[in-house]
Amino acid sequence: MRYITPAMIASASVALAATDTPKQPNIVLFLVDDMGWQDTSVPFGPDTTAYNRTFHTPAMERLAASGMKFTQAYACSVSSPSRCSLFTGANAARHRVTNWTYARDESTDGVGPNDSIVPPEWNINGVQRVPGIPRSYVGPSFVDELRDAGYHTIHVGKLHLGSTRTPGEYPYNWGFDVNVAGGPNGGLATYLSEKNYGHDENGRRTSRFAIEGLEKYWGSGTFVTEALTQEALKELDRARDYGTPWFLYMSHYAVHVPIDRDMRFYQSYVDRGYSPKEAAYASLVEGMDKSLGDILDWLDKTGEADNTIVIFMSDNGGLGAHGGWRDGAQHTQNAPLRSGKCSLLEGGIREPMIVRWPGRTEPGSVQPRYVMIEDFYPSIMEMAGLSADSIRPDGKRIDGISFVPLIDGTSDPSAHRPLYWNFPNHWGVEGPGINFNTAIRLDDHKLIYNYVTGEKELYDVGHDITESHNLADERKDLTDELSRRLGTYLRSVDAQRPTLRSTGKPLPWPDER
Amino acid sequence: MRYITPAMIASASVALAATDTPKQPNIVLFLVDDMGWQDTSVPFGPDTTAYNRTFHTPAMERLAASGMKFTQAYACSVSSPSRCSLFTGANAARHRVTNWTYARDESTDGVGPNDSIVPPEWNINGVQRVPGIPRSYVGPSFVDELRDAGYHTIHVGKLHLGSTRTPGEYPYNWGFDVNVAGGPNGGLATYLSEKNYGHDENGRRTSRFAIEGLEKYWGSGTFVTEALTQEALKELDRARDYGTPWFLYMSHYAVHVPIDRDMRFYQSYVDRGYSPKEAAYASLVEGMDKSLGDILDWLDKTGEADNTIVIFMSDNGGLGAHGGWRDGAQHTQNAPLRSGKCSLLEGGIREPMIVRWPGRTEPGSVQPRYVMIEDFYPSIMEMAGLSADSIRPDGKRIDGISFVPLIDGTSDPSAHRPLYWNFPNHWGVEGPGINFNTAIRLDDHKLIYNYVTGEKELYDVGHDITESHNLADERKDLTDELSRRLGTYLRSVDAQRPTLRSTGKPLPWPDER
The missing domain is CATH 3.30.1120.10 (Arylsulfatase, C-terminal domain)
Structure with missing residues (x-):
């Protein structure tokens, strides 16, 4: 263990050779935005589906072949609730960030068919680490805990925890040492460097979803997924140089709308007969997968793979109610699951999840027991060798349960365990299981x-x-x-x-x- | 108090009105680099000297008139030891960062007149928050403590704690939510935006002391002191918007060499008969003072002044051994104090210090008792209402002693208290009291x-x-x-x-x- 203890402090001016202490594993949490359970060539269901045959995700296949595939991994039905649960370990019913957040003191609730129903005073300002912000939930951050335990912590991509003009809007507040392009926004203006990721030629934002911090890629022809990956690899090189354990939160803006074309992959889908929209969406997915592959390659090349845990996850179900990515097929994008994002039917909450923990996960294994997004907090704590009590010393509550016993096969924390969702809001769109x-x-x-x-x-x-x-x-x-x-x-x-x-x-x- | 307590967590989704709890004060720590005790129009000695009449620092005068002037405030004789003591609360003899740091595993020790003396294996990699880095001291960070207590923490300017390629090289690792232009470097290539603060026209560093993160000011004609100030004021606006208490570490690269001309102030000194070098140095000082004035103005304008503590300090003595700023007057730049930077004579270690704590410091008061740079840690803790034990729960040692009792006049912690310096190194230059x-x-x-x-x-x-x-x-x-x-x-x-x-x-x- 590399906890900071008094004894270590006492000898802190003496170099600690890596061999003195068991090495804490590096951890990659690769989170995709709005990716459906079927948006991959890896079958997560009982059968290989037409969707599995549509998408080409060789890196996910490689990860699944070398790790454990979770076939019943759940998240909340929209982004902010999931991400707030991920970071604080609290269920959305408790943290009350039940719809998506953006601007301070502004609700994103939609208006239903009639206005007879009023959503509650939910936490529109998201989660925070400090009290004093109205309509917010104060929780811990698992990243802070990793950092306190000696991890170098890297944020790349989408954060989306605290609303604009609140202390929690940027990743540094959550315990990250490095931030690439993360902030309060839950989506992106555009994937295209040709549009400066949402800025005009003078650098002014053309959208509230402009991506900050990638100025050097403006006009370079670099799709944002690739720009984030290149930055992530640079940060991994630096982290490795430091010689301390590291945590990479690779939180892609992909595959959220807008469905821009990743031209590195677009044409192959057109050639296979998909419509422009379908081909564009599949190119978004393959671009994301290429990022995963690049990280896996980096781990192999540097020799870090054996000491690095890789976790793949999405934050909510795939498209559906907005028309989806498939022409003429609303609400069926996630078949065999019903409905999609924002639905409490399976299409809105079941996620593609893979864990590769060298020496712990059996290569090519399948885990059919269910897990929930708030389980990531205590699971990652356990992976790092840290404690993960359900009630923390400061009184903060962790609702999640570590899924490490499922990986090791030592017990089944899912048996007879209830999972809960709560969406007392209106999303702005109607559909099966939505609102x-x-x-x-x-x-x-x-x-x-x-x-x-x-x-x-x-x-x-x-x-x-x-x-x-x-x-x-x-x-x-x-x-x-x-x-x-x-x-x-x-x-x-x-x-x-x-x-x-x-x-x-x-x-x-x-x-x- | 706004500590995070279980009771507050329990009611965290309820907005906490500012009136519910006593307000924690905002804190500005305004640290100047290499500023001598005499480099100001505020007399810190028994008499108003020729140097006091040379320099024009109206903002310091204003701060001193509204706060408490410390006439015997000490730091270490060079930058890194002071800054490491400031952040960790440990004396330099304990943290062993006894000379200045820059690149990982590289010593900056100079070679003396002969090489018969070998400096010790001091901590050339600086201070760190995590173990595992050779030749470094693992200490706490007072900024981390402020952040944990709910402060929004802003770093502007020079950090200089961990060497390059170590986890402690950037401010985020030390608990800052925001970093403007801070990193491992202890100096600056140039103050001039015309030289892109040390980058060529393609953005490549032309110096190891290039300042990062101010790209938008390149070529704009903005002196770096002003650029940092403008960024700081923007961050203060944002912090105020958040509504939480905030800490600003305004850590100027000024008035370190190179002695560039701040053309806003240069000519007035030439007109008064000073040489180009002297006028340039005085312009650096006045530019720094203008920054202080702008911050004081911001505090007044926003109404935050009454709830904000302002602390002014320098990190070591003024120039001397390198020829100094005054033509033909080596080692006498800090007169009546002897010698300068790197000397253990008073000219190398005595600093201009002012504290303004509305309602606590008597306006225009003078504090003749001595204090030391490591005292800032427990003092700032006490100002924020936090505990500051000399041995922390994790076993970390705080050597500093709070100077708040000196402010309040409740006791005299300086009486019969020994202060210590240790410089078992060679700086690379000779002079009285040096090496x-x-x-x-x-x-x-x-x-x-x-x-x-x-x-x-x-x-x-x-x-x-x-x-x-x-x-x-x-x-x-x-x-x-x-x-x-x-x-x-x-x-x-x-x-x-x-x-x-x-x-x-x-x-x-x-x-x-």
């Missing part, structure tokens, strides 16, 4: 409750991956049981729910009707 | 011991500010007593000393001959 709802998964079953209509959907997700058979009536006992557990949980973490404008009263909890 | 020596100050007296020659100088600094009367023989009792205390201290902190090359044996401690 004003909450859900619980317990073993094979998932219950989704709509605050507004009172509708309950119960699916045996373990056997009905397409969520085609609503068992709510048929399994009334289970529906009631899950409603009770969901309601109890939401109240226990002081979760929020929408209000009926006409009465000013909150809508019922799932176990209240 | 291979160590010193102790106790009440009015100071003993300087030369490791090589064995010479001891004893001065009654309290009554002989010019250090003209060596009392070593006359006061043999005191010489012995101070030699004993100095030797005992150096051994107690595992301090280093030079070695005689011919024998391979260390030179004697001060109480060994």
Whole structure:
């Protein structure tokens, strides 16, 4: 262990040879934005699908072949809730950043078909490390903990934790030593250096989603995914030079809209008969995969691979409600999963996840047990040899549970463990499983409750991956049981729910009707 | 207090109005590089000198008139030791960064008149926050503590803590949320935007002391002191917008060599009859003072002045041995103090220091008790309402003692308190009190011991500010007593000393001959 202890301090002026202490592993967390469970040539489902055959992601294949594929990895249905859970270890029902954030004190809630329903006063200013910011959740940062334990911490790409004009808007506040292009924005103006990533010729922002910090690539013909990768590799060279363990948060803006064409890969999809939009989206995905491949190559070339854990994840389900990437196929982009981003149906929350931990994950293995985005905090702590108590010394609560026992096969923390989602908001777009709802998964079953209509959907997700058979009536006992557990949980973490404008009263909890 | 407590976490999603809790003060630490005790129109000595009449520093006058002037504030004799003590709270004899640092694993020791004396294996890689870096001292960072307590932390200018290619080389590693132009370099290539602050027209560094991060000012005609100030004010606007307490480390590259001309102020000194070099140096000083004035103006304009502590300090004595700024007057630049930078005579270590703490410092007051650079750590902690134990929970040692009681007049921590210096190195230049020596100050007296020659100088600094009367023989009792205390201290902190090359044996401690 390389914790800083009094004994080490006492001898701190003496050089500590790397051989004196077991080496902490380096960690790469490769997070993709808005990537669906099917947006890859790696099959995460029981069958290889038409989508798997569409996409070309050789680096993901390589990672899966040398690591462990998680087939039921969950996140929240939109970006900010997932990222806030990732960084603080808290479930979204607790941290209350339930919709996406951008500007201080501005809500991004959409307007529904009518305005009779009012979303709660959710934490529109995101998560923060310090108190004093209205409508924000104060949580710890796993990156701070890594840094305190001696890791050199590198942020590349999208952060999206604190709103603009709040202390949490930039990565340094979260414990990063290095920031490349990260800030409060949850999307990007454009992938194109020809458009200066969202700036005019005088350097002025042409979009609230302009990407900062990549000025040297302006006009160079470098797709933003590639620019971020080149910067990441430079930072890895520097980190290696330091000789301390390092953490790379490679948080791509890809494959979020706009669906720009990555011309390095675009034509091959056109040649295979895909429409311009479809080919563009597939090129975004392949460009992202190329970045992963470049990092894997760097690890091999430098000899760091054996001491580096690589974790691949996406932050929410793939496109769907906005029309998706596939022409003429709204809400079916993630098939066999139903619906997409912002839905509590599987298409909105199930993610492609792979972990490669040399000496720990069996190459080419498959992990069918479920995990949740807030599990990354305690898992990464455990990987780094740090403690990960559910209640921290400062009173902060970690809702996640380490998935390291699943990797080692020592126990099954997923058995009989409930997972929870809460989206008491309106996203601005309608679709299956989208808006004003909450859900619980317990073993094979998932219950989704709509605050507004009172509708309950119960699916045996373990056997009905397409969520085609609503068992709510048929399994009334289970529906009631899950409603009770969901309601109890939401109240226990002081979760929020929408209000009926006409009465000013909150809508019922799932176990209240 | 705005500590993060469990109770606050529990209610963290509720906005905390500023009125709910006593407000932590904002803090400006305005540190000037290589500024001598006389390089100002504010008299820090008993008399107004010719030098005081040379320089024009109206902002310092304004600060002194509204705050407390410390007339015996000490630092180390060169930059890195002072800065490492400032950040970690450790005396230089303990942290062993006894000479200036730059590149990893490279010593900056000069070669003396002969090479018979070998400097010790001092910590050429500076201070670090993490173990594992050879020849470095692992210490805490007061900035990290401020940040953990909710401060937004801003670094502007020179850092100079960890050598290049070590984790401590950039400010983010030390707990800063923002970095403007700070890194491993201890000097600057040039103040001139016409020279792109040390880069050629293609952006390549033309000097190891090129200043990074000010690209937008290249070619703009903006002196670097002004560019840093403009950036600092922007960051203050942002910090104020956040609404949290903030800490600004305004760490100027001025007034370090090269003695470039700040043309905003240069001509007035030429007109007064000063030589080009003298006028240039005075313009550097006035440009620095203008920066202080701009910050004071910002505080007044925004209404933050009443809740902001301003601390002014320099990191070592003014020029001298390199010829100094004054034509034909080597080693007398700091008169009435003797010698200058790198000397353990007063000219190398006594600094212009002012503290303005609204409601605590009496306007226009003078504090004659001595303080030392490592005292800033616990003092700033106390100002922020944080604890400052001499042994921290993690075993780290804080040698400094808070000077807040001197401000409040509640006690006199300086009485009978020994201060220590250790410079077992060769700076590369010779001069009075320079190289291979160590010193102790106790009440009015100071003993300087030369490791090589064995010479001891004893001065009654309290009554002989010019250090003209060596009392070593006359006061043999005191010489012995101070030699004993100095030797005992150096051994107690595992301090280093030079070695005689011919024998391979260390030179004697001060109480060994």
